Amino acid sequence: MTQPNYIDTQEQLIEFCSSIKKAPWLAIDTEFQREKTYRSILALIQIATPDTVAIIDPIACDINPLLDILYDKNILKIFHAARQDQEIFYDLRGEPLAPVFDTQIAAPILGYPEQAGYARLVNDVLGVQLTKAHSRTDWLRRPLSEEQITYAADDVIYLAKLYPLLENQLKEKKRLDWLTPAFTDLCKPSLYANPPELAWKRIRAAKRLKGASLSILQKTAEWREILAQQKNIPRGWLIKDDLLIELTKLKPTTIDSLSSIRGISDKFTEKFGLAIIEIIAAAIENKPVPKDIQKKPNKVSEKEEALADLLMAQVRLKAADANVNPSSLTSRKELIQLIQGQRDLELLTDWRNEMIGQDLMATLNGLHTFQVVSGELNIST
Numbered sequence: 116m117t118q119p120n121y122i123d124t125q126e127q128l129i130e131f132c133s134s135i136k137k138a139p140w141l142a143i144d145t146e147f148q149r150e151k152t153y154r155s156i157l158a159l160i161q162i163a164t165p166d167t168v169a170i171i172d173p174i175a176c177d178i179n180p181l182l183d184i185l186y187d188k189n190i191l192k193i194f195h196a197a198r199q200d201q202e203i204f205y206d207l208r209g210e211p212l213a214p215v216f217d218t219q220i221a222a223p224i225l226g227y228p229e230q231a232g233y234a235r236l237v238n239d240v241l242g243v244q245l246t247k248a249h250s251r252t253d254w255l256r257r258p259l260s261e262e263q264i265t266y267a268a269d270d271v272i273y274l275a276k277l278y279p280l281l282e283n284q285l286k287e288k289k290r291l292d293w294l295t296p297a298f299t300d301l302c303k304p305s306l307y308a309n310p311p312e313l314a315w316k317r318i319r320a321a322k323r324l325k326g327a328s329l330s331i332l333q334k335t336a337e338w339r340e341i342l343a344q345q346k347n348i349p350r351g352w353l354i355k356d357d358l359l360i361e362l363t364k365l366k367p368t369t370i371d372s373l374s375s376i377r378g379i380s381d382k383f384t385e386k387f388g389l390a391i392i393e394i395i396a397a398a399i400e401n402k403p404v405p406k407d408i409q410k411k412p413n414k415v416s417e418k419e420e421a422l423a424d425l426l427m428a429q430v431r432l433k434a435a436d437a438n439v440n441p442s443s444l445t446s447r448k449e450l451i452q453l454i455q456g457q458r459d460l461e462l463l464t465d466w467r468n469e470m471i472g473q474d475l476m477a478t479l480n481g482l483h484t485f486q487v488v489s490g491e492l493n494i495s496t
Contacts, residue, residue, distance in 0.1 A: 119168050119268035123175040131169050132180045138164050140191035142275040145200045146254035153347045154206045158254035163271035170267050185212055193278045195219050195233045197301050205307035213302035220297050221281050223440035224290050237273045293466040311340035320360050328363040330403035334394050335359050419454050426450045433471050444471050
């Protein structure tokens with residue numbers, strides 16, 4: 116692979132786009148900043164193929180020609196931990212990139228650690244130790260040093276080396292299709308949309324509220340989300356979650372009662388006080404949007420815990436035999452649900468059913484015998 120090509124002119128970008136428009140896949144990463152804005156500010160786009168690597172400056176260039184290529188559905192986009200990158204592309208064009216391959220999702224199915232960071236995976240698979248020297252870089256500052264450009268390029272140089280190796284291993288083990296649902300989910304616009312009317316669901320304390328208090332939270336959170344989007348500032352800069360909860364408790368209906376709440380500044384009251392009071396007054400008169408009905412989990416007995424231990428041992432044996440990370444097969448929570456009689460589980464419907472789901476059901480139906488032979492656990496029918 117050649118040295119990183121830093122692109123900061125439109126002519127360079129057009130030439131690069133021409134060179135990659137027929138590529139079957141592209142390894143992609145982004146650098147961004149979000150501390151002072153609602154939406155991430157794109158600072159760099161890194162792209163690699165087996166033969167080339169480019170660092171594109173989206174501040175200096177109109178990147179629409181590049182986006183046209185990235186949105187080509189004939190080109191596979193390779194990421195590691197794709198969600199934040201996909202969110203950026205969603206903000207740019209209203210939809211995420213597709214199709215995608217995420218090395219972080221693929222790795223555990225091949226026996227690598229669950230949720231492994233990029234540097235860990237590069238070290239495990241390629242034996243290369245990456246530096247973390249510029250992990251705190253302000254990528255919006257210009258000019259970038261050669262060391263910063265090299266650091267940014269490494270994020271896709273080794274991604275372009277990881278992908279073919281992981282893909283070949285998945286094909287050899289006939290596991291590539293297992294990943295299709297997860298990769299498809301990463302391309303759904305709904306994953307990245309932030310509808311203001313649903314903003315209240317991100318506030319943890321919402322689950323404890325009901326009646327007028329819940330209605331107030333729903334409407335004030337919606338107001339905050341709309342304003343944060345319009346002003347492109349962090350929602351917490353307007354009013355923090357804990358103060359929204361205070362509003363639901365105290366239900367202020369006058370400027371004086373609002374300004375007396377600890378943490379509500381005079382500046383906030385002056386700017387938004389009337390709007391907040393009107394929202395609260397209207398919310399009190401209206402029923403809240405119903406919360407999602409969440410079935411209360413059944414209490415787990417000691418016998419069920421012991422059976423879960425046995426099933427988890429079975430899972431670990433299968434994972435070791437298949438060279439899969441055990442957490443990719445199932446979780447203890449899912450095993451408890453299985454023990455308690457739930458059958459509408461993904462464990463029994465996706466690729467895991469054939470690998471472990473049917474065996475677990477056989478154990479629950481008394482069709483397996485467990486024995487310790489020479490210090491090892493054996494399972495027989």
